[in-house]
Amino acid sequence: MKKLLLSSGLLRLATVLVLGLLSSCTQNLFVTKQPLPPAAALSVGADYQYRLRKDDKVTISVFDHEELSVGSIYGHYPVSENEGKWELVDAFGNLNVPKVGNYHVEGLTIAEAEAQLEKVLSKWIVNPQLVIKVLNLETTVLGEVNAPGKQRLEKERNTLVEVLGKAGDFGVYADKRHVKVMRQDAKGLLATEVNLTKMTGFERDNLVILPGDVVYVPSKNGKQFDRKSPTILGISSIISTFFIVFRFLQ
Structure with missing residues (x-):
């Protein structure tokens, strides 16, 4: 009788373990119960064109005028964000442009900002060619x-x-x-x-x-079931072995 109760208890425990593994579901991010819009x-x-924002990291390249450039694309080496050769669009939406000073660029497309700054620089340079690149x-x-x-x-x-x-x-x-x-x-x-x-x-x-x-x-x-399959198979194997030994000893 005790052996029967023992085997029954172990069977229930093994069943609970296997069901627990089977019922565990994948934990995804950004789950919502409400349907999302189309x-x-x-x-x-x-x-669509990108518009400059606060905290943008920007290089300024003025052709043939290295002294007015920040991280010029006309240099011998490509400019990356990690090199620090850039200006930041500040909290007020301004960009510090050499010779010009702070110039408001927030909300402008890159083409608009280039055109406006070329017009400003034309006071000192004949037909300036300016290129703005956003690194971030x-x-x-x-x-x-x-x-x-x-x-x-x-x-x-x-x-x-x-x-x-x-x-x-x-x-x-x-x-x-x-x-x-x-x-x-x-x-x-x-x-x-x-x-x-x-x-x-x-x-x-x-x-x-x-x-x-x-x-x-x-x-x-x-996904989680596949990952836990070896564990489930291992538990199943142990259970099968136990009952084979148990019946053999009866």
Whole structure:
């Protein structure tokens, strides 16, 4: 009788352990119970251009005038953000330009800022050629991709698929049906969820990713189960061995 009770208790314990492992679900980030708005909520027009913001790290290149340049692209070596050869758009939206001083650039496109500064510099230089480059144009890619992390945006328009491609493509456990894109602007946090397994609406859903956006690829529900399969198989093997020995000893 005691042996029967012992075996029954162990069976119940083993069952609870296995069910616990099976029922554990994947812990994804940015989970919401409310449905997110469609991708159109984050779409930008064909005429989208980046506008300068506070805390932007900017290089200023004036052709043939190294003394007026900061991190000039006309130099012998390429300029990177880590080298510190840049000016910061300050808390007031101003950029410290050599010979000009503080000049308000916040809200201007790069082309607009270049044109305005060329006009100012034309007081001292004949036909100045000025190039502004923003060094900190980045997005963040998280989740089930092969190379997550910060990613520099080299172009004016970078699509969702291009960004995911630069992140090393999807990982094995990627849930391609629920790819999230999140954007913070003056109105607050905007977010949408895109299903990349369907061709229907692909052009609409392949969003232009802006600097500061976060792209998140969640995991499939089976990820944790697959990872715990060796443990489950091990427990099952122990249980099977126990009952074989137990029946043999009866």
